[in-house]
Amino acid sequence: xxxxxxxxxxxxxxxxxxxxxxxxxxxxxxxxxxxxxxxxxxxxxxxxxxxxxxxxxxxxxxxxxxxxxxxxxxxxxxxxxxxxxxxxxxxxxxxxxxxxxxxxxxxxxxxxxxxxxxxxxxxxxxxxxxxxxxxxxxxxxxxxxxxxxxxxxxxxxxxxxxxxxxxxxxxxxxxxxxxxxxxxxxxxxxxxxxxxxxxxxxxxxxxxxxxxxxxxxxxxxxxxxxxxxxxxxxxxxxxxxxxxxxxxxxxxxxxxxxxxxxxxxxxxxxxxxxxxxxxxxxxxxxxxxxxxxxxxxxxxxxxxxxxxxxxxxxxxx
Amino acid sequence: xxxxxxxxxxxxxxxxxxxxxxxxxxxxxxxxxxxxxxxxxxxxxxxxxxxxxxxxxxxxxxxxxxxxxxxxxxxxxxxxxxxxxxxxxxxxxxxxxxxxxxxxxxxxxxxxxxxxxxxxxxxxxxxxxxxxxxxxxxxxxxxxxxxxxxxxxxxxxxxxxxxxxxxxxxxxxxxxxxxxxxxxxxxxxx
Numbered sequence: 001x002x003x004x005x006x007x008x009x010x011x012x013x014x015x016x017x018x019x020x021x022x023x024x025x026x027x028x029x030x031x032x033x034x035x036x037x038x039x040x041x042x043x044x045x046x047x048x049x050x051x052x053x054x055x056x057x058x059x060x061x062x063x064x065x066x067x068x069x070x071x072x073x074x075x076x077x078x079x080x081x082x083x084x085x086x087x088x089x090x091x092x093x094x095x096x097x098x099x100x101x102x103x104x105x106x107x108x109x110x111x112x113x114x115x116x117x118x119x120x121x122x123x124x125x126x127x128x129x130x131x132x133x134x135x136x137x138x139x140x141x142x143x144x145x146x147x148x149x150x151x152x153x154x155x156x157x158x159x160x161x162x163x164x165x166x167x168x169x170x171x172x173x174x175x176x177x178x179x180x181x182x183x184x185x186x187x188x189x190x191x192x193x194x195x196x197x198x199x200x201x202x203x204x205x206x207x208x209x210x211x212x213x214x215x216x217x218x219x220x221x222x223x224x225x226x227x228x229x230x231x232x233x234x235x236x237x238x239x240x241x242x243x244x245x246x247x248x249x250x251x252x253x254x255x256x257x258x259x260x261x262x263x264x265x266x267x268x269x270x271x272x273x274x275x276x277x278x279x280x281x282x283x284x285x286x287x288x289x290x291x292x293x294x295x296x297x298x299x300x301x302x303x304x305x306x307x308x309x310x311x312x313x314x315x316x317x
Numbered sequence: 318x319x320x321x322x323x324x325x326x327x328x329x330x331x332x333x334x335x336x337x338x339x340x341x342x343x344x345x346x347x348x349x350x351x352x353x354x355x356x357x358x359x360x361x362x363x364x365x366x367x368x369x370x371x372x373x374x375x376x377x378x379x380x381x382x383x384x385x386x387x388x389x390x391x392x393x394x395x396x397x398x399x400x401x402x403x404x405x406x407x408x409x410x411x412x413x414x415x416x417x418x419x420x421x422x423x424x425x426x427x428x429x430x431x432x433x434x435x436x437x438x439x440x441x442x443x444x445x446x447x448x449x450x451x452x453x454x455x456x457x458x459x460x461x462x463x464x465x466x467x468x469x470x471x472x473x474x475x476x477x478x479x480x481x482x483x484x485x486x487x488x489x490x491x492x493x494x495x496x497x498x499x500x501x502x503x504x505x506x507x
Binding site for chain 1: 338340341360389396397399400413420429431437438445456467471480481482486488490494497498
């Protein structure tokens, strides 16, 4: 099966490990992902707050750039997924909006037939098209004994996506179970990470992040598995800030579900994109015998140059 | 729809304008004031007014108070309210509409959130893609930089793990994107 693949801005850099592991997993499962040519940002939650029509049009340019022979489009980022799906749906539902978006697209020589594409999240495609059975058969390194907390966040399951429950989703739970993990059932699995709130009010954002970390820790999770770059960033990169703010000491690694899949399929830590998380996952992954690659241990150290000015060395301190 | 044409002769109220600017916004008339939205909201306790109260204020056309409140800006777009609303009001989309109207009218108390949105879309319009380092530095250096010392270590951690690009990555057909967006802006202005 071939799909149009819309990576979204995060996967280019801040969530490169998601991109890498998603491609490795797709390859293993025989899913062919064809990147949408010259795609642009979906506008996140920001564009809709400034201009309505340009926001829908910005998203629609991506829909319009999918070649005619593909009718399914995948977004691995939950925010991109919601924006693409919503624009597709609203253009079908509200002809006035569709008409205006089409006029704007025409200014760039593009056109889109509303509803032509089926927009899907990466998780949906993996669990429903490849299927839990196939996935379980590909597991060579079961995640036995690893307590994984599935974290769905908001935009994967809300507004209702048709493939999982908006309040109490289970697809990621089942997937992790197929990988052999001990799945942690905790109440906040579909609560919000705060999205871009870290930039608007850190006090509000840190509390949202703290709740999630606290809840996962209460249920003794070794690692949190997430499905969205925004969730990963908030829980991982802001974990230190949250600890500072509340005087807590959470050290929960946050991995993408595709990274755990890749590891279960037997890829190396490097191929699974490990090492870019801020809270290191290696201590937890020792449970399933994943070791840190040797090269990463060593930090390149500067050799003192003979021409350099005399500086106090370690012994001077 | 006869009602609509009757109204067209008189100027639209604020309440009607909010509905007209939101796809499916007419559902707002069905609000029961049940409060499911506020009860479901993860950031509700930090809002000036709960979403439920905002909807009552909309109906009372309290434009200034609604647009000056932090409620639309504290919405994290989690869609819990939209999902749970028994009347299927597109609440998250209404919050977006209120943000747009607050920017258009210059009615907001704290400029941080509107500026963040505008800086973000400025980057998108310039490059076609988000550029986190440029966005973060431009926004934070102009918005209480001294209060954000925690972000320094954040950025360093991200840079050290190659998770922040130093230069923006522009799309190839940026002219096409600009032509499309300009047309959309022109249509929306009309």
